[in-house]
Amino acid sequence: MSSASVYAPFDKHRGPHPGILAIVHVSLFAGSLLLLGILTAGKGFPNPFVPLVEAQQRLQTFTAVTRINALMQFGAAVPLGLFTAAVTSRLSFLGVNVTGVSIALFGGIGASLLMMLSSLCTWVLCQAGVIDNLSTMHAVQLLGFATGGVAHVVALGLLMAGIAVPSLFGGYTPKWVAWLGLVLAAIAELSTLSLIFAPLMILLPIARFGSYIWLIATGFTLTKNRS
Secondary structure, three states: OOHHHHOOOOOEOOOOOHHHHHHHHHHHHHHHHHHHHHHOOOOOOOOOOOOHHHHHHHHHHOHHHHHHHHHHHHHHHHHHHHHHHHHHHHHHHOOOOOHHHHHHHHHHHHHHHHHHHHHHHHHHHOOOOHHHOHHHHHHHHHHHHHHHHHHHHHHHHHHHHHHHHHHHHHOOOOHHHHHHHHHHHHHHHHHHHHHOOHHHHHHHHHHHHHHHHHHHHHHHHOOOEOO
């Protein structure tokens, strides 16, 4: 085999399948919530807005399952980052030389890293002595909630917008997938206002769980052929 044939450009993009990566990401994250909900009898992970003593009691009672939850969410962040690399690489392969691809790369990697940080905050709360001091516990709770909530969702919105815009104009995905990404991206960016107006936190689960449909749909419909 000649060196020319080895380095000849492919007609079809090669790399990990973004649809499978999206399914792994969604399965791990959804599984972490389901497992936590079942094993805590529906109580789940205490958010930083419940009474501190109640949060402390829950973390003391469900330390083991909370640690498993942190592990699964940390694991879920990895395929999200790989998905980002796969879809942005594919658009670049298709010749999409626009800023949106770089925005998507920034947003997707940021969303992955923020999810990792949030899960590590949960892991820290499971370590001996951390929750003995309520002020320290509350600070770690708030950091985990902020990074895994509004910061993660806003970054996820940049990923969706960066892929959806060129896909809409270039026809790289079905139009409904591109429009879904744009609508969810708008909701995700609006959720930034929840930092000063708490009722807008309702936008966070809408954007996050809606993004799972978009991730899987984009992963399986994004074209890979130059033609």
